[in-house]
Amino acid sequence: MQCLWIIKDMKEIVRQSYLDKIEKYLGKDTIIILTGQRRVGKSSILRLFKNKVEVSDNANIIYINKEKKEFDDIKTYKELNAYIDERLDAEKTNYIFVDEIQDVAEFERSVRSYYEEPNIEIVITGSNSKMLSGDLSTLIGGRYKEIYVQALSYTEFMQFHQLPDTDDTLSKYIQLGGLPGLLKMGLDERDAREYQTDVYHTVLLKNVIMRNQIRNVPFLENLVRFLADNTGKIVSANSIVKYMKSQGEKVTSTVIINYLKFLCDAYIVHKVNRYDIHGKRLFESNDKFYFEDNGIRNALGGESREGEIEKVIENIVYNHLVRLGYEVTVGQLQAGEIDFVCNKPGGCRVYVQASYIVADATTREREFGNLHSIKDNYPKYVISMTPLVNKTDDNGVTHLHLRKFLTEGL
Numbered sequence: 001m002q003c004l005w006i007i008k009d010m011k012e013i014v015r016q017s018y019l020d021k022i023e024k025y026l027g028k029d030t031i032i033i034l035t036g037q038r039r040v041g042k043s044s045i046l047r048l049f050k051n052k053v054e055v056s057d058n059a060n061i062i063y064i065n066k067e068k069k070e071f072d073d074i075k076t077y078k079e080l081n082a083y084i085d086e087r088l089d090a091e092k093t094n095y096i097f098v099d100e101i102q103d104v105a106e107f108e109r110s111v112r113s114y115y116e117e118p119n120i121e122i123v124i125t126g127s128n129s130k131m132l133s134g135d136l137s138t139l140i141g142g143r144y145k146e147i148y149v150q151a152l153s154y155t156e157f158m159q160f161h162q163l164p165d166t167d168d169t170l171s172k173y174i175q176l177g178g179l180p181g182l183l184k185m186g187l188d189e190r191d192a193r194e195y196q197t198d199v200y201h202t203v204l205l206k207n208v209i210m211r212n213q214i215r216n217v218p219f220l221e222n223l224v225r226f227l228a229d230n231t232g233k234i235v236s237a238n239s240i241v242k243y244m245k246s247q248g249e250k251v252t253s254t255v256i257i258n259y260l261k262f263l264c265d266a267y268i269v270h271k272v273n274r275y276d277i278h279g280k281r282l283f284e285s286n287d288k289f290y291f292e293d294n295g296i297r298n299a300l301g302g303e304s305r306e307g308e309i310e311k312v313i314e315n316i317v318y319n320h321l322v323r324l325g326y327e328v329t330v331g332q333l334q335a336g337e338i339d340f341v342c343n344k345p346g347g348c349r350v351y352v353q354a355s356y357i358v359a360d361a362t363t364r365e366r367e368f369g370n371l372h373s374i375k376d377n378y379p380k381y382v383i384s385m386t387p388l389v390n391k392t393d394d395n396g397v398t399h400l401h402l403r404k405f406l407t408e409g410l
Contacts, residue, residue: 013160013183018045018149019052025145026121031111033132034125036149037267037292038207039199041180042125043067043099045149049123050097060089065099077106084114098124102131112139127207130265150323151293152178154406161187170403174312177295196299200268207266214262219244219251223259227269227289228301232314232339234274234330236286260289267292272318275329275341277374288330290318309356313402314339317354317383324409326350336370350410355384358399371397381410 018034022045025032034042043065054061062084064071074080080098088094096114101107101124114120126132132146152160154173160183163169176182176192185195204220214220226240237253237260244251263269270290274283291297294315301308321328321342331338331351340352351374353367371380372395380397383405392399400410 013044013180014048015041015045015156018147019049021147022049022123029143031115031140031144032121032123033144033146034123034149035129035132035146035267036127037151038127038203039179039181040149040151040267040292042127042149044180046097046099046123046125050095053095056093058092060087060092060094061097062087062094063097063099066103067100074104077104077109080104080107080110081113084110090119092119094120096120096122096124100125100127102126102128108139115140115143127203127267128211128265129267150178150319152180153320153323154178154403165403165407170406173406174294174309174316175298177293177298179293179295182295192295193299196293196295200296200299203266203268208262208268211266212258212262214259216251216255219249219255220259222247222249223256224263224268225300227263228291228297231290231297231301231311232288234286234288268296270318270322273329274332277331277333277338277341282329283332290315292319294319310354313356313383313385314354316402317352317405320406321352333370333373336366336373338370338374349378351378351380352410353382355382355386358382358384358386358389368394368397368399379410381405 022032022034034045036042050061050063053059064074064080064083066074074083084096098104098107101111104110111122111124114122132144137144154170157163157173157178158165158169160180161172163172172187175189176187177196179196179199181195181199182192185191204224208214208220209217222244223240226243227235237256240256241251241253260269260271264271268291270292272288272290274286274288275281276283294312297315298308298312301311318328318340321340326342326344329341329343331341338351339354342350342352351371353371355363355367358364358367367382367384371382374380382394382397382399383402384399385402386399389399389401391401391404
């Protein structure tokens with residue numbers, strides 16, 4: 001469980017587990033990169049780490065936040081170099097902190113250059129996963145550590161808003177999600193939805209539309225709403241083409257594939273591949289998509305319509321499995337599906353089904369029966385909000401309440 005501290009006077013909250021991860025890799029000849037969707041808390045984590053380091057007499061802090069207008073003049077790596085060079089101190093350990101570094105053209109050149117210098121530690125943040133797959137990765141090889149920052153966990157949500165672990169609090173988390181900025185906005189649904197919509201449009205504009213020079217913006221927005229309506233469902237480019245055609249929109253599968261990648265690059269959604277459990281291989285098409293923040297998904301897709309709660313819970317379970325350190329895929333059986341096949345290094349695997357209420361024989365057979373059909377000894381779980389369920393065993397399948405899963409893990 002993550003350790004958090006609330007500093008009421010400053011309205012500043014420490015997500016200690018992330019600070020610990022940064023500190024773990026300092027002094028180890030490693031560039032530290034915080035990645036994740038905009039507004040999930042990367043800037044706050046970077047700033048809090050800066051505050052922690054600067055109390056040392058031997059620390060020289062060089063801090064650049066590309067979201068602040070005072071740094072608007074730093075547009076290229078040459079301008080970034082000039083700013084840093086003016087502030088380096090050869091007598092101290094220099095800490096270079098750059099927030100949203102992807103907004104600096106060819107920033108990879110700067111990072112590589114300063115990485116080679118002595119007495120320099122580099123911690124940067126970015127809101128686009130493509131920054132790790134292109135020139136930066138080529139220039140620095142494996143000499144960086146990515147720390148993926150997620151929206152708030154349920155435990156963090158309670159800590160942030162000083163709420164007890166009750167049905168009402170869990171309901172608020174399911175409904176409103178985990179953007180840290182809700183601390184200032186409050187948990188009124190109308191205010192929260194307005195804030196989430198603003199965040200969504202900012203991310204879409206800065207990290208998708210402008211970065212990839214998108215021309216068909218209405219279609220992009222329709223695509224995101226389609227993903228919100230189909231969270232946890234298997235989709236393909238061709239199925240989206242057919243749907244859009246039924247809505248009077250003509251678009252090619254190539255465009256859809258590109259747009260989906262752009263949305264994933266910006267961490268708005270996450271693509272989850274299907275895994276053939278019996279054939280032990282990944283399928284190359286027909287994936288599922290889950291949203292980084294449940295609140296944004298609900299703002300786009302609604303959460304009051306019939307069947308929506310199943311999607312919302314599946315989205316929450318997926319994100320928490322990633323938070324627990326699992327690599328997650330969708331399990332495909334010959335005559336059924338497992339919501340999540342979860343692996344960790346060293347051969348650790350669990351199977352997970354996510355459901356709202358397991359109240360009748362049909363639902364029980366669907367959720368438990370598919371797990372019973374897997375003839376191996378890896379742990380198997382059904383996670384639901386079924387009343388009175390805490391943690392029970394059903395012929396080798398553990399039935400776990402969502403709250404227990406979110407607070408204690410598997």
